[in-house]
Amino acid sequence: MPELPEVEVTRLGISPYLINQTIKKVHVHQRQLRWKVPLQVHLSEGLVINDVTRRAKYLFIHTDAGEMVLHLGMSGKMRVVDAQLARKKHDHIEIELHSGKKLVLNDARRFGSCLWQDVRNSQALAMLDNLGPEPLTDDFDNKRLFALSRGRKVPVKSFIMNNAVVVGVGNIYANESLFNTGIDPRRAAGRVSLKRYKLLTQQIKIVLAKAIEHGGTTLRDFAQADGSPGYFAQHLHVYGRVGEECDVCKAPIFSKVIGQRNTFFCKMCQR
Template sequence: MPELPEVEVTRLGISPYVEGEQVQKVLVHQAKLRWLVPNEVHLVEGLTIEKVSRRAKYLFLHTSVGDIMLHLGMSGKMRVVESALPRKKHDHIEILFTSGNKLVLNDARRFGSCLWRGANEPESKLISNLGPEPLTEAFDGNRLHQLSREKQTPVKSFIMDNSVVVGVGNIYANESLFLSGIDPRRAAGKVSKARYLRLSENIKKVLALAIEQGGTTLKDFAQADGNPGYFAQHLRVYGRAGEPCEVCKKNIKSKVIGQRNTFYCIGCQR
């Protein structure tokens, strides 16, 4: 599943080719995604995409009458190509521009979505109760410490709660906890303020580095055969069960926490 860094790289990748472009036509080839694609998305035809923004893992194409709200789901990806190029399998939505290019949403598993929010409508319930963005000043260790008091839930599940902070997916939670020396099984309420301060900084560091590394794939968003997705990352614990820790050489352990595979070092994390 594309996580926050992958979605942010998608935003960075499509923005130069979408912002300021006039929409000629919206083609919905498959309306049955996670939710039915509403007819209102056609309201953008003839209008200009003023801005592309992101909130959590949702992307917004802003116009004067409202926003198209996109989510990549489990397998979705976007690319910008020439409008004349034929559709590929699983290209469900094409937004054609008068410039001769088109923005394409491809989603093999159809867990993604394309929704609409009118200019005068309230914020979607899908994002109204989300926590702060992790790379902003609104997110820090003080917030984590305050919200965690008395909580018995594992700290890994706690930082993956979107009401606490958005976008800390499974890979990035594992890596951040390792860098902070915190056992992912530890109760969130048992983690000290000092350790949460360190954890919040490492979450920012891990996500920012992932986005920076993803920047090398930006050219792929404007290629006919572009297939932007996950980018090369140096993973210290994730997916390395049974392998020696790079720091202490003890074997990396694996455990399912909150229905997600969790990886940690018993020597470095306590």
């Protein structure tokens, strides 16, 4: 599943082709994605794209009339190509621009989405309610984690993956950040000290920033806007490495399902 760095890399990749361009035509070849694509999406035809932003793992294509809200789901990817290029299998939405380019949303598993938020409607879409702070901003710090964690028995890995606590810390980056901090992912969130949460927030920021810098994590279903894979997988210390030697102590990497997600950690290095 594309995580926050992959979505941010996508935003960086498509933005130069979209900003200040006029939408010529919107082709919706498959309306039934995670949610049915609303007819209002076609209202963007003829409008100028003012900006492309991200909140959590949602991408927003801004116009004066409103925003197209896009999510990549489990297997979605976006690319910018020449408008006359033939449509490929699973290309569900094509946003044609007057520049002669088009933005394509491809989603084999159809768990992604394309919604519309009218500028005249001050009420945010339901899935945007109750989102925590962005992890790479000053709003996310150890004091917030410590305060929210008090009395919580949920594993710390599940805690930091909760979007109400902080957005965008997906499975890969939660595993890596906890390893770098030496925290056992099974430890109850309420049993992590303020000092260790300070180290954890620092590592979350560092790991996510590095992933964005390196182009996202290489996953089977992920590619950048230009079609090339990300290059961060070679820097992973524990994720997907069950049975291999720990980079630090040479003990084997263990795997355990926590919160229905595979979790990778070193029993020697993480306490």
